[in-house]
Amino acid sequence: MTLRMRFAPSPSGYLHIGNVRSTLFTWLWCKSQGGKFVLRVEDTDQERSSIDSVRAVLDDLKWLGLEWDEGPEVGGQFAPYFQSERKAVYREHTTQLIRERKAYRCYCTKEELDAQREALKAANPKANFVYPGTCRNRTDEPDLPFVVRFRSPTSGSTDFNDRVFGHISTPNSAQQDFVLMRTDGYPLYNLAATIDDHLMEITLVARGRDHIGNTPQQILLYEAFGWQPPEFAHLPMMLSAKGEKLSKRNGSVSVKEYRDKGFTPMGVLNYLVRFGWSSGDQEIFSREQLIELFSWDHVNKGDGKFDDKKFADVAFEQLKQPSLTSLADYAAWVKPFLALRGIENPDDALLLRAIPGVRERARTLVDAAHDLDFYFREPPELDEKARQKFLTPAAAPHLQGLRTLFESVSTWQPEPLEAALKAWVEGAGLTMKDVAQPARVALTGRSASPPLFEVMTVLGKPRSLSRLAHASEIAQGG
Numbered sequence: 001m002t003l004r005m006r007f008a009p010s011p012s013g014y015l016h017i018g019n020v021r022s023t024l025f026t027w028l029w030c031k032s033q034g035g036k037f038v039l040r041v042e043d044t045d046q047e048r049s050s051i052d053s054v055r056a057v058l059d060d061l062k063w064l065g066l067e068w069d070e071g072p073e074v075g076g077q078f079a080p081y082f083q084s085e086r087k088a089v090y091r092e093h094t095t096q097l098i099r100e101r102k103a104y105r106c107y108c109t110k111e112e113l114d115a116q117r118e119a120l121k122a123a124n125p126k127a128n129f130v131y132p133g134t135c136r137n138r139t140d141e142p143d144l145p146f147v148v149r150f151r152s153p154t155s156g157s158t159d160f161n162d163r164v165f166g167h168i169s170t171p172n173s174a175q176q177d178f179v180l181m182r183t184d185g186y187p188l189y190n191l192a193a194t195i196d197d198h199l200m201e202i203t204l205v206a207r208g209r210d211h212i213g214n215t216p217q218q219i220l221l222y223e224a225f226g227w228q229p230p231e232f233a234h235l236p237m238m239l240s241a242k243g244e245k246l247s248k249r250n251g252s253v254s255v256k257e258y259r260d261k262g263f264t265p266m267g268v269l270n271y272l273v274r275f276g277w278s279s280g281d282q283e284i285f286s287r288e289q290l291i292e293l294f295s296w297d298h299v300n301k302g303d304g305k306f307d308d309k310k311f312a313d314v315a316f317e318q319l320k321q322p323s324l325t326s327l328a329d330y331a332a333w334v335k336p337f338l339a340l341r342g343i344e345n346p347d348d349a350l351l352l353r354a355i356p357g358v359r360e361r362a363r364t365l366v367d368a369a370h371d372l373d374f375y376f377r378e379p380p381e382l383d384e385k386a387r388q389k390f391l392t393p394a395a396a397p398h399l400q401g402l403r404t405l406f407e408s409v410s411t412w413q414p415e416p417l418e419a420a421l422k423a424w425v426e427g428a429g430l431t432m433k434d435v436a437q438p439a440r441v442a443l444t445g446r447s448a449s450p451p452l453f454e455v456m457t458v459l460g461k462p463r464s465l466s467r468l469a470h471a472s473e474i475a476q477g478g
């Protein structure tokens with residue numbers, strides 16, 4: 001049987017990193033097993049779903065490189081399946097269950113149920129209200145709004161073997177007659193997910209363990225339809241640093257935020273993959289390694305706590321190492337961040353020369369764009385404090401002297417440049433201190449930068465000379 005898995009987001013504004021972790025495991029397993037990864041947008045809750053939310057989710061999935069393998073083709077790409085377009089399918093299946101007396105119409109109004117709930121609470125504040133089955137045996141069909149409820153079995157148990165949590169058995173007496181379809185004809189999650197997982201031939205469902213309580217209801221539905229349930233793998237939770245459910249209130253939970261902070265997709269995935277999975281002591285993996293190494297045998301049950309610092313360290317490591325982020329990828333990733341600084345079309349050759357000098361220090365692509373900025377402006381933006389301190393009238397002749405000196409250097413490499421400068425400084429009775437910082441400010445506009453001779457090598461001779469000349473004019477003006 002071919003492996004088929006799915007990601008089924010409810011589009012409510014953004015892609016939550018907890019969902020990304022489940023999707024990553026799903027995607028990795030499909031890739032390694034030659035399976036198919038299906039994307040299904042669970043947008044039946046019309047109030048909470050919007051086309052912008054859907055777009056945000058799809059964009060982020062693509063950015064992460066977690067692409068799905070099928071769906072209706074739109075413009076040469078696969079569109080996801082949308083539950084909102086499948087209402088007729090859910091209705092047809094619900095009608096079948098009613099016909100077979102496995103589900104029934106319930107005419108109890110919200111007000112009636114609320115009143116019953118309150119009466120129960122008044123009598124016993126700790127009691128948990130369950131639907132008392134008022135309409136279970138009703139045979140009339142009044143012309144009134146109704147929901148459809150599942151006729152849950154009252155004895156026996158519903159069992160399944162979870163790939164991560166092992167054997168799980170739930171007494172059916174714990175199940176109330178849960179709602180399948182609302183009065184407006186929209187299906188509820190358990191119904192729509194079960195029907196779709198079956199019709200989309202899903203063989204393994206991986207999702208957060210916050211859904212483990214839904215699984216018995218879904219299995220009851222599979223049984224009611226006479227279908228074989230898929231396998232399930234519930235995953236431990238990603239919790240906040242304080243051990244709470246990870247939400248917008250206690251941290252950055254959307255992929256977009258990490259994208260904007262200047263993390264790379266593999267930086268994000270490398271941190272998320274460790275929530276529930278590990279492979280020895282290895283900290284950072286390439287995408288190919290993850291595909292090769294991932295297996296359910298190494299997925300554990302323990303919830304993990306989110307650690308912003310660790311996340312940032314992992315993302316930095318990923319960005320820093322040329323074996324993990326190639327020079328070409330680094331350049332491609334940093335360009336949008338340069339564009340945000342107004343540098344739209346940076347000289348590619350210059351960019352590729354400049355990156356090795358900043359990648360050791362720049363913790364994010366935002367930092368990298370900042371550190372690279374001066375290479376792409378003629379003249380570079382001048383830091384006011386640095387100008388006042390170092391581009392003084394006293395420094396002007398030194399800068400002019402340096403310009404003349406470097407003009408005569410024919411091998412434009414750090415060592416010959418440094419040797420020429422040293423000899424000149426000694427001959428002129430100066431110290432390095434007199435000239436190094438003014439030169440740095442001239443070349444970069446800043447008082448901190450990568451090593452001077454490296455900057456000059458990256459900039460090249462004409463740019464370096466013109467920056468020195470320009471700065472000596474500014475210095476003369478004091």
Ligand code: GLU
Pocket residue numbers: 007008009010042193206207211
């Ligand atoms: N739409 C559900 C959610 O986003 C899907 C859960 C599932 O994977 O079954 O939580």
